[in-house]
Amino acid sequence: MTQTQVATRTILAARNLSGTVAPPGDKGISHRYAMLGSLAAGVTKLTHYSSGADCHSTLACMQTMGVRVESDREKGEITIHGVGLRGLQAPQRVLDAGNSGTAIRMLSGILAAQPFASVIAGDESIARRPMARVIKPLLEMGANIGAEEGGRPPLRFSPVTSLQGITYTLPVASAQVKSAILLAGMYAQGETTVEEPQPTRDHTELALRNFGVEVRRGRQRVSVSGPVAELQPQEYRIPGDPSSAAFFLCAGAMFAGSELVLQEISLNPTRAVLLDVLRRMGAQIEILHIEDRGGELVGTIQVSGPARGRLRGTTLAGQETVALIDEIPVLSVLATVSDSGMDFQDAAELRVKESDRIVSIVHNLRAMGVECEERRDGLRVPGEQTLRGARINSFGDHRIAMAFAIAALKAQGETVIEDAECASISYPEFYDTLERIAQR
Numbered sequence: 001m002t003q004t005q006v007a008t009r010t011i012l013a014a015r016n017l018s019g020t021v022a023p024p025g026d027k028g029i030s031h032r033y034a035m036l037g038s039l040a041a042g043v044t045k046l047t048h049y050s051s052g053a054d055c056h057s058t059l060a061c062m063q064t065m066g067v068r069v070e071s072d073r074e075k076g077e078i079t080i081h082g083v084g085l086r087g088l089q090a091p092q093r094v095l096d097a098g099n100s101g102t103a104i105r106m107l108s109g110i111l112a113a114q115p116f117a118s119v120i121a122g123d124e125s126i127a128r129r130p131m132a133r134v135i136k137p138l139l140e141m142g143a144n145i146g147a148e149e150g151g152r153p154p155l156r157f158s159p160v161t162s163l164q165g166i167t168y169t170l171p172v173a174s175a176q177v178k179s180a181i182l183l184a185g186m187y188a189q190g191e192t193t194v195e196e197p198q199p200t201r202d203h204t205e206l207a208l209r210n211f212g213v214e215v216r217r218g219r220q221r222v223s224v225s226g227p228v229a230e231l232q233p234q235e236y237r238i239p240g241d242p243s244s245a246a247f248f249l250c251a252g253a254m255f256a257g258s259e260l261v262l263q264e265i266s267l268n269p270t271r272a273v274l275l276d277v278l279r280r281m282g283a284q285i286e287i288l289h290i291e292d293r294g295g296e297l298v299g300t301i302q303v304s305g306p307a308r309g310r311l312r313g314t315t316l317a318g319q320e321t322v323a324l325i326d327e328i329p330v331l332s333v334l335a336t337v338s339d340s341g342m343d344f345q346d347a348a349e350l351r352v353k354e355s356d357r358i359v360s361i362v363h364n365l366r367a368m369g370v371e372c373e374e375r376r377d378g379l380r381v382p383g384e385q386t387l388r389g390a391r392i393n394s395f396g397d398h399r400i401a402m403a404f405a406i407a408a409l410k411a412q413g414e415t416v417i418e419d420a421e422c423a424s425i426s427y428p429e430f431y432d433t434l435e436r437i438a439q440r
């Protein structure tokens with residue numbers, strides 16, 4: 001590891017928060033446009049592309065397969081010279097998904113359909129993440145995939161001449177797996193249908209339509225017909241990332257008089273559930289502007305804590321847990337300042353994210369003096385807590401580092417985040433933004 005990767009950050013309490021924040025482009029949408037742009041017949045131009053390392057891992061994988069990409073990372077301007085659906089070249093080295101579960105799972109759908117062999121791997125965290133959920137349906141479609149024990153990466157793809165469309169019911173709700181199957185479905189003979197136990201984010205469906213693919217949708221069912229002849233290149237501005245905005249939305253909700261505005265945030269209904277939960281808890285949320293960008297809703301959000309009294313505690317379960325799985329680390333921090341705390345149910349998926357997030361949250365909340373209850377598939381965080389500044393173990397997980405940087409704003413004494421720079425996986429500008437808006 002380099003010096004910067006292990007750097008700590010010290011964060012002090014704040015009196016209040018005020019200012020305007022424009023988080024990076026959405027991570028999930030950026031991955032999808034990078035992949036589809038690479039497979040399109042011509043040049044795709046993206047602006048507000050995620051500055052996070054994950055989305056640059058996807059671009060690097062596409063480059064390793066012969067796609068020419070011009071990238072101004074700071075400005076978020078990306079030009080992709082698409083090679084066409086059948087124009088990828090055999091990679092001469094292992095494809096590196098870095099820390100990105102979305103990259104390795106979604107790219108699997110593309111690699112499974114190619115007439116050449118490939119291997120995809122990632123960092124230590126990726127090596128622990130379950131891939132059987134994506135391998136199984138792709139094998140059913142006729143792919144040829146090898147993995148380490150327990151379906152762990154690296155994943156090895158053998159060449160195929162064709163795939164068959166399938167109807168597949170996901171055992172666990174996962175937008176990544178749904179997307180991998182739909183991407184493979186573009187290359188398959190006949191119809192490919194995915195049925196979901198609960199609706200998940202629909203960025204792939206919306207993006208596929210923009211690139212010219214006919215997508216048929218029911219509430220929890222989506223189909224494409226293959227083989228698709230061609231994708232039309234796009235010019236697209238990526239909406240801001242609601243899961244990155246979530247850190248500041250929750251921070252704003254923690255302080256009664258905050259004056260915080262979040263600009264250009266995706267309000268896609270599958271991603272905007274946090275706003276409903278914050279309203280239910282008594283936070284003041286206003287949408288100042290809203291527009292449609294290629295099927296994705298985008299808007300400006302103003303947030304502040306409750307006009308009087310504490311935030312109310314609440315329970316997340318079922319569909320809300322699925323929609324807010326990436327926001328649970330910061331919601332568990334918010335829970336500590338609510339009146340009755342929060343109960344997070346049906347959240348076993350937290351155990352297989354960038355870290356075991358149930359362990360990471362409970363460990364760090366305890367370090368700050370909060371006794372939570374850890375369960376197999378969730379946790380309960382008590383309310384009315386006084387947070388103590390502490391040394392935070394980020395577990396190398398970007399969302400844990402950022403969630404506890406938000407906790408630091410309410411803690412007595414200083415909080416030190418270890419390996420704080422892992423935040424750059426999704427939000428490299430996070431700490432600078434935090435220091436700019438924190439009033440002390």
Ligand code: S3P
Pocket residue numbers: 027028029102173174175176177179200201325326
């Ligand atoms: C993502 C889907 C979710 C989410 C992840 C990004 C996506 O994962 O947690 O951070 O971009 O499709 P699952 O597919 O496991 O639900």
